[in-house]
Amino acid sequence: GEDSRSFHVSIQAPPSIASSGEIPIITAVAGGQLLLECPEAAELHSNIEWHREGSVLQEDARRQVLARGRFLQLRAVAAADGGEYSCRATSPAGDTGPRGRVQVHG
Numbered sequence: 001g002e003d004s005r006s007f008h009v010s011i012q013a014p015p016s017i018a019s020s021g022e023i024p025i026i027t028a029v030a031g032g033q034l035l036l037e038c039p040e041a042a043e044l045h046s047n048i049e050w051h052r053e054g055s056v057l058q059e060d061a062r063r064q065v066l067a068r069g070r071f072l073q074l075r076a077v078a079a080a081d082g083g084e085y086s087c088r089a090t091s092p093a094g095d096t097g098p099r100g101r102v103q104v105h106g
Contacts, residue, residue, distance in 0.1 A: 023084065023100060023101050024100045024101070025100075025101050025103055026085075026100050026101065026102045026103070027102075027103050027105060028074070028077045028081070028082075028102055028103070028104045028105070029077065029104070029105060030077055030078060030079060030104050030105065031076060031077065031078075032076075032077050033073065033074065033075050033076075033077065034073070034074040034077050034081075034102065035071055035072070035073050035074075036050075036071065036072040036073075036074070036085055036087075036100065036102075037070065037071050038050075038069060038070050038071070038072075038087035038089065047069070047089070047090045048065075048068065048069025048070065048087055048088070048089050048090075049069065049087070049088045049090065050065055050069070050072045050085065050086070050087050050088075051085065051086045051087075051088060052083055052084070052085050053083045053084055054084075057072070057085075061075075062074060062075045062076055063075075069087065069089075072085065072087070077104055078104065079104045081102060081104055082102050082103055082104045083101070083102060084100070084101050084102075085100050085101075085102055086100070
């Protein structure tokens with residue numbers, strides 16, 4: 001005789017975001033606008049969270065997260081906005097994320 005069974009296998013792995021290992025420098029002009037992008041490799045089913053200097057970034061009138069976390073928009077950029085920014089894509093299997101350092105000139 002014969003017997004058969006079907007299984008549904010779901011493989012979970014952390015979202016992968018390509019990174020060269022170096023932290024890129026992003027230059028902004030004081031009073032201007034800046035749009036930071038989390039690479040599209042951040043899986044669509046992931047939750048994307050933005051951080052500044054290691055802390056979760058809180059949205060306000062000048063800082064807005066757009067397109068379900070894919071972009072971070074900074075308006076009326078000020079010297080206080082400088083520092084290290086990162087986006088973190090999380091999924092049930094883990095998390096990962098690239099970083100960038102913003103320098104404000106003006």
